[in-house]
Amino acid sequence: MTTKTSRIPGLHNLSPKERLQKVVEAAGLNEQVLTHLGNTGNLDPATADSMIENVIGTLNVPLGIATNLVIDGEEVLVPMATEESSVVAAVCNAARQCRGTGGFTTAMSGSLMIAQVQLVGISNPEFARLQILEHKSDIKRVCDETDPVLLKHGGGFRDIEVRILEGQTGPMVVTHLIVDTRDAMGANAVNSMAEAVAPHIEEWTGGRTYLRILSNLADRRLARARATWTLEDIGGAEVRDGILSAYDFAHTDSYRAATHNKGIMNGVSAVVLATGNDTRAVEAGAHAFAARSGQYDSLTRWEVDADGNLSGSIEMPLAVGLIGGATRSHPTARIALDIMGIETADRLARIIAAVGLAQNFAALKALATTGIQKGHMALHAKNIAVAVGATGEEVDKIAKELVSLGKVRMDVAEEILKALRE
Numbered sequence: 080m081t082t083k084t085s086r087i088p089g090l091h092n093l094s095p096k097e098r099l100q101k102v103v104e105a106a107g108l109n110e111q112v113l114t115h116l117g118n119t120g121n122l123d124p125a126t127a128d129s130m131i132e133n134v135i136g137t138l139n140v141p142l143g144i145a146t147n148l149v150i151d152g153e154e155v156l157v158p159m160a161t162e163e164s165s166v167v168a169a170v171c172n173a174a175r176q177c178r179g180t181g182g183f184t185t186a187m188s189g190s191l192m193i194a195q196v197q198l199v200g201i202s203n204p205e206f207a208r209l210q211i212l213e214h215k216s217d218i219k220r221v222c223d224e225t226d227p228v229l230l231k232h233g234g235g236f237r238d239i240e241v242r243i244l245e246g247q248t249g250p251m252v253v254t255h256l257i258v259d260t261r262d263a264m265g266a267n268a269v270n271s272m273a274e275a276v277a278p279h280i281e282e283w284t285g286g287r288t289y290l291r292i293l294s295n296l297a298d299r300r301l302a303r304a305r306a307t308w309t310l311e312d313i314g315g316a317e318v319r320d321g322i323l324s325a326y327d328f329a330h331t332d333s334y335r336a337a338t339h340n341k342g343i344m345n346g347v348s349a350v351v352l353a354t355g356n357d358t359r360a361v362e363a364g365a366h367a368f369a370a371r372s373g374q375y376d377s378l379t380r381w382e383v384d385a386d387g388n389l390s391g392s393i394e395m396p397l398a399v400g401l402i403g404g405a406t407r408s409h410p411t412a413r414i415a416l417d418i419m420g421i422e423t424a425d426r427l428a429r430i431i432a433a434v435g436l437a438q439n440f441a442a443l444k445a446l447a448t449t450g451i452q453k454g455h456m457a458l459h460a461k462n463i464a465v466a467v468g469a470t471g472e473e474v475d476k477i478a479k480e481l482v483s484l485g486k487v488r489m490d491v492a493e494e495i496l497k498a499l500r501e
């Protein structure tokens with residue numbers, strides 16, 4: 080049944096429970112939905128209602144733990160929130176195979192974010208550019224006055240750059256405010272600064288400012304991770320060469336690079352989500368960075384070291400925080416940080432980069448050897464069993480049967496379930 084009308088005036092003024100009732104009625108759903116969505120798991124309705132708008136319930140995603148990771152000499156258990164099977168297992172698998180060489184070494188370029196102020200209606204953009212640059216100390220003062228708390232935590236304005244862009248509507252003079260946002264992802268912090276600085280830029284140049292917003296291409300907040308996998312640990316030179324060939328494919332072809340990077344983001348987004356950070360911000364930054372040369376490229380690099388072992392590295396923007404957004408308000412996100420023993424946003428970003436690299440190693444190794452389906456579908460089999468209506472012990476029985484038949488398919492699962500229930 081389709082919804083009678085999507086116009087529900089004042090829905091936002093109701094409580095989550097009242098809204099749910101209205102939506103169930105409007106969508107013509109049965110009363111069971113009330114019970115199902117009424118159970119909000121470990122996010123209470125009041126907290127959920129304060130996070131987004133028009134809340135009627137919550138969507139629980141499994142939270143798994145990646146084991147085996149050694150990052151900068153420290154053992155770390157990493158929580159990952161994802162709906163996709165084999166993603167967590169893949170990280171455990173990759174991390175286990177590089178423990179012998181010390182695991183992952185990571186670094187961060189800094190915690191600098193960029194806010195952009197777009198200025199238009201300028202006939203002499205080169206002149207305006209210099210006018211803005213001359214006011215660097217005024218801009219610093221305005222930015223820092225906007226966020227004294229950030230200043231207290233060692234952050235604040237660092238620099239400006241001014242670019243001239245030729246748009247279809249005429250020249251644009253774009254000011255980048257470069258701000259150290261420390262343990263915050265920083266979107267709200269730098270957006271406030273951009274809005275505070277904009278009227279001054281208009282006054283100095285006589286132009287008109289439009290957009291005042293951060294850039295998600297956080298290329299001054301790059302997380303880096305590297306690791307070495309020995310031939311012995313990965314199963315020999317043929318496996319190494321298969322991984323190198325897989326990387327070469329991604330480096331050469333954007334169609335392949337998109338899938339290659341999707342695999343990396345399987346790990347990255349799962350940790351970003353588990354910690355209540357903004358998955359879209361990180362994803363937009365990653366893909367823009369991957370395309371920075373003009374050709375969409377791999378976020379990882381794979382090489383052979385002097386001893387013939389496999390060296391993997393990753394470098395990508397990772398604007399994540401421990402403050403702001405849902406990182407503080409979502410109780411599970413706070414626990415996720417505690418599991419990792421995280422005290423700085425810098426450490427969180429570095430762990431996420433290591434997870435991205437591990438994820439890529441596992442996927443490339445599987446692709447270059449047995450193929451992805453063997454491991455992935457074996458773990459996906461339980462999902463298929465649940466999707467066809469299996470419950471309790473039926474789930475494991477069906478999953479095992481699907482794997483042993485080598486046919487992890489819905490139609491086969493349905494047949495097995497039918498036979499089990501006869």
Ligand SMILES: CC(C)(COP(=O)([O-])OP(=O)([O-])OC[C@H]1O[C@@H](n2cnc3c(N)ncnc32)[C@H](O)[C@@H]1OP(=O)([O-])[O-])[C@@H](O)C(=O)NCCC(=O)NCCSC(=O)C[C@@](C)(O)CC(=O)[O-]
Pocket residue numbers: 147163164165166167168169170171172173175338339340341342343345438441442443445446451453454455458
């Ligand atoms: C699936 C495996 C791990 C099997 O790998 P395997 O070698 O058959 O597993 P194993 O039973 O020998 O176990 C090896 C280790 O893997 C881990 N492991 C093994 N099973 C589990 C489990 N159930 N739960 C947690 N951890 C598990 C665990 O660490 C274990 O060591 P242990 O702890 O036993 O000493 C392997 O085939 C693999 O890594 N595959 C890659 C899977 C993958 O990348 N999945 C992502 C989804 S596919 C996709 O979206 C991305 C893609 C592929 O398109 C990207 C691209 O194209 O580049």
Ligand SMILES: NC(=O)C1=CN([C@@H]2O[C@H](COP(=O)(O)OP(=O)(O)OC[C@H]3O[C@@H](n4cnc5c(N)ncnc54)[C@H](OP(=O)(O)O)[C@@H]3O)[C@@H](O)[C@H]2O)C=CC1
Pocket residue numbers: 226227228229232234260261262263264265266267268269270293295357360400402403404405
């Ligand atoms: N394009 C995008 O990506 C956009 C994203 N967003 C959203 O913005 C949110 C993130 O913004 P963000 O600015 O991080 O969040 P907040 O504004 O909530 O938090 C940052 C603020 O926390 C205070 N603070 C306290 N301690 C620290 C510390 N140690 N380090 C840094 N700051 C500290 C600072 O000052 P004070 O207390 O004075 O605020 C700082 O400005 C996310 O929810 C994201 O989804 C919003 C718009 C656009």
